[in-house]
Amino acid sequence: MLSMTPARPAPEFKAPDFTAMLSDRARRMNASAIREILKVTQQPDIISFAGGLPAPELFPLEEVRRAADTALTRYGPAALQYSTTEGHPPLREWIGNRAGIPAANVQIVTGSQQALDLLGKILISEGDTVLVEAPTYLGALQSFQPYGPSYVQMPTDDGGIDVDALEGILRTTAAKLLYAVPNFQNPTGRTLSAERRRRLVELTAQYGVLVIEDDPYGQLRFSGEAAPSLYELGLEYAGDVNSSHIIYCSSFSKTLVPGLRDAWVQAAAPIISKLVQAKQGADLHTPTLNQMIVTELLEDVLPRQTETVRKAYGERAAVMLGHIEKQFPSGVEYTTPEGGMFLWVTLPEGIDSTRMLARALSRNVAYVPGSPFFALGGGENTLRLSYSSATPQKIEQGIAALGETIREALD
Amino acid sequence: MLSMTPARPAPEFKAPDFTAMLSDRARRMNASAIREILKVTQQPDIISFAGGLPAPELFPLEEVRRAADTALTRYGPAALQYSTTEGHPPLREWIGNRAGIPAANVQIVTGSQQALDLLGKILISEGDTVLVEAPTYLGALQSFQPYGPSYVQMPTDDGGIDVDALEGILRTTAAKLLYAVPNFQNPTGRTLSAERRRRLVELTAQYGVLVIEDDPYGQLRFSGEAAPSLYELGLEYAGDVNSSHIIYCSSFSKTLVPGLRDAWVQAAAPIISKLVQAKQGADLHTPTLNQMIVTELLEDVLPRQTETVRKAYGERAAVMLGHIEKQFPSGVEYTTPEGGMFLWVTLPEGIDSTRMLARALSRNVAYVPGSPFFALGGGENTLRLSYSSATPQKIEQGIAALGETIREALD
Known part of the structure; x- marks a missing residue:
């Protein structure tokens, strides 16, 4: 049967107009603004405060390895x-x-x-x-x-x-x-x-x-x-x-x-x-x-791991806030988180954080502009910084570079 | 702050009418007919041809264990x-x-x-x-x-x-x-x-x-x-x-x-x-x-495993078809699959496979009635049998019981 004549295009063959065939629903979807930014910031020289990634060096790799092994033994093929x-x-x-x-x-x-x-x-x-x-x-x-x-x-x-x-x-x-x-x-x-x-x-x-x-x-x-x-x-x-x-x-x-x-x-x-x-x-x-x-x-690793992550993020947040206080010009506001992975910066009115990003990248530091986080727009002068996955030294360098970028934008 | 007054219901508190708050989309969803049947058929005495489960005794458990271990070593926290x-x-x-x-x-x-x-x-x-x-x-x-x-x-x-x-x-x-x-x-x-x-x-x-x-x-x-x-x-x-x-x-x-x-x-x-x-x-x-x-x-286990599964299902299909031929009354039609996990039985007109299921279960054999597989209804006299996860002995017993059930329904 495999030797049958292959299907061959009719003379009038045209590729489908895929875009026209999408659902109403699909038309409402957009490529994530952040996703596009994150691609740029994955270059190795860039100090990125853009991603929302948990710190991989803290992952309980060996515990997960053992847990996989135990689960496969305990449940057998049911796993x-x-x-x-x-x-x-x-x-x-x-x-x-x-x-x-x-x-x-x-x-x-x-x-x-x-x-x-x-x-x-x-x-x-x-x-x-x-x-x-x-x-x-x-x-x-x-x-x-x-x-x-x-x-x-x-x-x-x-x-x-x-x-x-x-x-x-x-x-x-x-x-x-x-x-x-x-x-x-x-x-x-x-x-x-x-x-x-x-x-x-x-x-x-x-x-x-x-x-x-x-x-x-x-x-x-x-x-x-x-x-x-x-x-x-x-x-x-x-x-x-x-x-x-x-x-x-x-x-x-x-x-x-x-x-x-x-x-x-x-x-x-x-x-x-x-x-x-x-x-x-x-x-x-x-x-x-x-x-x-x-x-x-759940019983052993989760509480211990949660404590490890909490402590590390607390230290990183403190380092970032300390450098922000020293490096950012006056008129810049920022939140002081009591947990989690992010803080939020509000620049003086008139500075557009999306436009400022190119300048930040040229100084090898990245963030996410705040505007995409507003369902109905706004927040052009805001940006998000993540402190979860950067070392104290990188945080110091990155915040210094960002401070310079902001000062330049204020000029 | 935790010592604040707890939220307390207003005198007129009523539970939300959750059903009324569902989306149009949610109203189109239904509990799977099969899922409800499968629950019944999980009783240990029942020989079930109802589920569409791959044969767990063939799973490459040790190979998956080693692959998890290797992947965690190869990729580290990135895994x-x-x-x-x-x-x-x-x-x-x-x-x-x-x-x-x-x-x-x-x-x-x-x-x-x-x-x-x-x-x-x-x-x-x-x-x-x-x-x-x-x-x-x-x-x-x-x-x-x-x-x-x-x-x-x-x-x-x-x-x-x-x-x-x-x-x-x-x-x-x-x-x-x-x-x-x-x-x-x-x-x-x-x-x-x-x-x-x-x-x-x-x-x-x-x-x-x-x-x-x-x-x-x-x-x-x-x-x-x-x-x-x-x-x-x-x-x-x-x-x-x-x-x-x-x-x-x-x-x-x-x-x-x-x-x-x-x-x-x-x-x-x-x-x-x-x-x-x-x-x-x-x-x-x-x-x-x-x-x-x-x-x-992908390289070693997948081809070998595919071959193992293919061979086993081929044998099971042959056993099931052999017993069907011997046990099912004339007037019952069935497909002869060349692969996969399922065959399809068409009973004489007038036998409702959904109603017959109770009688089959009383003989400790289960199948899925065919009707739910029709988008617009029909197929009341059809049913699906899976041969993928039963031993030859169970297939023999189960098909004999199903044959008796059908003959009874024909009377």
């Missing part, structure tokens, strides 16, 4: 077989126990990026109003965007979301969903204050708005005092795990390692059961072995 | 770090070489279920006409369904899709997309004949219809002669990898192991570049370590 969409039962159990909720309210996902995609998929109809921080996590905008949300920006300050402004928005806008990163936000490094959290939970409950609390960094607090999560407050408020309007997402990417892609969602049963259906269609289940590896690491 | 959305370069390179196309035309995905989801996402606008085989792979319907396709069923026979009927459909329907499993189809085990492949490629090109060729089983041929893939014919037809209208999906799930979730898409550059954007929002990237493990196994 490599298809598994349930909901996730590896002992992992769900552990997460549920820590949160004080049943395992049935926990869904394992392939990185918390998948949580955002699936939640967008099951909750956002075209035109639904979604409230996001200004600025917000760019990856959430990328996940939600194909589903056609209409964004409303919530103003923020050093205490996180301005809840008075939020009340005004809720009064005048029929919002369905609010997305927030309350701890050490990406991109600003800011934390929502405890009093504001309570108010946000109450207001959104009263106005019938679901909340996605995205908390990849919560365990990485290196100063100040922890506030309860929106999820905890939501449970108190509703009195029942299956009535709470708060949907909580977190991940092992920042506390253990990102490359295994293990994360989870905690939510009321009706949300979880729809998530299961969505995940079945999206990737059937999160890789089996990866969930078992993480499960092996 | 556990975030990685590129497109996929691990050596893996894309290998796939591209085998297909005779540039690595740039290969996108790695988290199981081929993700390929179907992302392709549905970027190609199907609400109401777009999608042509599917009758019956078709249920998982594809689950992936596409949230995006709101309008299905048209293509009639099939023992040679696969009836291409004369397809021409009629193309002439009268403005279809955008055709989805097919040309090799050892799930659920029927049928293979599209070589001449029909050529005609399908030409017809869809002429009518401007994109084709998703889903080929998880192609390497598992145990009898007969291989036909060229639609993708190969599409390349010949278009003369250029970036002009072909065929999008090819395949996976390491059936040839190596499913639990690592490593699969891929081959397509024209405009499709790949939109897939990259979609995947970024969906899960950032397929787990790094998993891609490296598979890459370690």
Whole structure:
């Protein structure tokens, strides 16, 4: 049969017009602005504060190696077989126990990026109003965007979301969903204050708005005092795990390692059961072995590793803040994060951080301009710096170079 | 701050009406009919021909263990770090070489279920006409369904899709997309004949219809002669990898192991570049370590393992077909697969395989009723049997029990 005449183009053959054949949804997607910048900054001479990468030199490589070995021995072929969409039962159990909720309210996902995609998929109809921080996590905008949300920006300050402004928005806008990163936000490094959290939970409950609390960094607090999560407050408020309007997402990417892609969602049963259906269609289940590896690491390695990362990032943040104080000209403002991986710089009005980037790169230092983090634009004079994966010496050099760049731009 | 007053419900607190808050998209999703059946069939006494699970006793467990170890040594922390959305370069390179196309035309995905989801996402606008085989792979319907396709069923026979009927459909329907499993189809085990492949490629090109060729089983041929893939014919037809209208999906799930979730898409550059954007929002990237493990196994283990699986499934299929011939009453028709994991049984008209399932279970044998595999209904008298993961002895027992069940239903 292989010797049959090959298919051959009809004389009128034309390549398909692929662009014309894309879905409406696909037209809403864009190449990530950050991704393009990151490509430039991967050149070896560049000191990059641009990426949001956890420090690889801290990864528990040998522990992961042993955990893989142990999981393959403990579970045998089941470690490599298809598994349930909901996730590896002992992992769900552990997460549920820590949160004080049943395992049935926990869904394992392939990185918390998948949580955002699936939640967008099951909750956002075209035109639904979604409230996001200004600025917000760019990856959430990328996940939600194909589903056609209409964004409303919530103003923020050093205490996180301005809840008075939020009340005004809720009064005048029929919002369905609010997305927030309350701890050490990406991109600003800011934390929502405890009093504001309570108010946000109450207001959104009263106005019938679901909340996605995205908390990849919560365990990485290196100063100040922890506030309860929106999820905890939501449970108190509703009195029942299956009535709470708060949907909580977190991940092992920042506390253990990102490359295994293990994360989870905690939510009321009706949300979880729809998530299961969505995940079945999206990737059937999160890789089996990866969930078992993480499960092996929960008791000993995770707490120790979290402590190691927290301490290292605290030191790096302090080094960066120290040099910023010495090197940046007056008129430049910046946040002082109490955890996480990022801080946020606001340049004097009139300096465009996107245009300034070329000059920074010529001095071998990179950052991410702030503007892409605003759903509706703005923040042209802002930028994000990551301190998680640079050595103190590189931080010193890089911040000096960035200080010079800013001074030059001010001239 | 933790001592603040807890959030407390307003007197008028009501749990959110979660169902009312779901997206239009979520309303189109359903719990998988198969999934519910599989739960029942997991009881230990049941001989199950229902699942579509690869045989776990054949998994190359020790080889995967060594490959994980080697990958962690070779790449160090990079094996556990975030990685590129497109996929691990050596893996894309290998796939591209085998297909005779540039690595740039290969996108790695988290199981081929993700390929179907992302392709549905970027190609199907609400109401777009999608042509599917009758019956078709249920998982594809689950992936596409949230995006709101309008299905048209293509009639099939023992040679696969009836291409004369397809021409009629193309002439009268403005279809955008055709989805097919040309090799050892799930659920029927049928293979599209070589001449029909050529005609399908030409017809869809002429009518401007994109084709998703889903080929998880192609390497598992145990009898007969291989036909060229639609993708190969599409390349010949278009003369250029970036002009072909065929999008090819395949996976390491059936040839190596499913639990690592490593699969891929081959397509024209405009499709790949939109897939990259979609995947970024969906899960950032397929787990790094998993891609490296598979890459370690490509040269030696993959060919050997494929041969092992092919041989075993060929033997199991032969045993099942032999017992069917002896045990099933006349008037029952069944397919004779040349590869893959499934065969398809058509009972005499009037027997409803869904209703018959309870009787089969009471005889400790399980199958999947055929009806859910039809996008628009039908096939009430059909059922799918999987021979991949049962021993010859269990196959003998199970087929005898199923034969009795059918005879009882005929009375």
